[in-house]
Amino acid sequence: MDDHGQDFPAAVRAVLAEAGFGESALGAEGVHVVEHARGVMVGWMPRELRELPSRRRGPRRTRSGGRRDLPGLRHAFGLALAAAFRAAGFSVETRGDEWLLVVRPGSVSSPARPTA
Structure with missing residues (x-):
């Protein structure tokens, strides 16, 4: 990819950082950024969600x-x-x-294409 092609993923990462979401390392839980033909895929991959505290009624x-x-x-x-x-x-x-697919400006959307 040329330098212009690298500007878009960098802009996506900047929005994530500004919103308080840091990108996680490969294989780790957290936010992941993956380049896609039409833009950048962003997803959250939790390894494990801990049990949230709840009010307990009765025996444990x-x-x-x-x-x-x-x-x-x-x-x-x-x-x-x-x-x-x-x-x-x-x-x-x-x-x-x-x-989520963050679409690169100028990317053509085709309804016949399968979703990734």
Whole structure:
């Protein structure tokens, strides 16, 4: 890619940093940025979500060892990221529950193409 091609991912990372979301290392939990043909994919990959404190009524229940993924939390995080990118003037598309595609200016959208 030329230098101009590197400007867009850098701009996406700058919006993330300004919004308080630092990019995580490869394989670590957190926010990830992946270059895409039409722009940059941004997603949140939690390794594990710890059990949130709740008011307990009655005897203490045993904790399950399985991972609890909170769809509401993931959705809220996606909305916050999309709002930050849109406020910065970027176009954003949703890619499933885990990824946003921040579209490179001038990228042609084709409804016949499968979503990544």
